[in-house]
Amino acid sequence: MAIQEGFIEVTGGKVWYQYHDSNSKKTPVIILHGGPGSSHYSLQGLRVLADERPVLFYDQLGCGKSDRPNDESLWTIDRFVEELGQIRKALSLDDMHILGHSWGTTLAAAYLLTIPEGVKSVIFSSPCLSAPLWAEDQERNRSLLPEDIQATLRECEQNGTTDSEEYQEATTEFNKRFVCRLDPFPEFLKQGAQYKNPVVYNIMWGPSEFHVTGNLKNFDCTARLNEIHIPALYTCGRYDEATPQSTEYFSKLTPKAKFHVFENSAHMPYIEEEAEFLKVIRAFLNSVE
Incomplete structure (x- = not known):
């Protein structure tokens, strides 16, 4: 299998990509990682999909192996949508499937609503398609935490000390x-922390998964999901912060959508239930090919 790696010039800098070419005639799948400001690192196990079709990873600008420009005006959803189009053009991806995870689903939906040609299907893995609904779901999730943890979170948020050690411990x-129910937490994931950019995350999202203060806090495309007419698969974990209730709700708003819950996972079923995740993704992609 040929692996092509390099950089693509996009608005604001250079973006790193890795293309796993299986010499298959099947349509490539592009992986949109979470964050904002994370990287493809935790998702790299999806490269095994390349035994059936080409797989494209890239690190969005500002994180991973891509450039990290010090320009806060770059951290908007519109620029990331533009970036995806630039990557697609540079690699001549006339036809493709999209697999987005978490923030990657936000990006996927925003891109699809520009009505691009040649996208054959979309997988919304642990989706965030309404930041206000996400925030409501996390309030409910927080209420399930021990009372002392809840108190610490509230206190730090009210006092503006969300960068404190106690807030980080409560967030854990x-x-x-x-987020990830594996115990012990995989060493592999700890090593990926170096690829994240907390500045991008803070500007666009906030200090934590459940305290949304960034420029995405009003993002909500639920009223337009009926405009997505390609086959769609919505997945999440049973204990996911992207809750089964919200994920199923999104799927019902999308005309050609399927819905699947990974019963033993939180937000990272591609690691928590890797074999099952790959089986479900393969089956969907092959069914719409």
């Missing part, structure tokens, strides 16, 4: 329940 308790 949330993450153990609703």
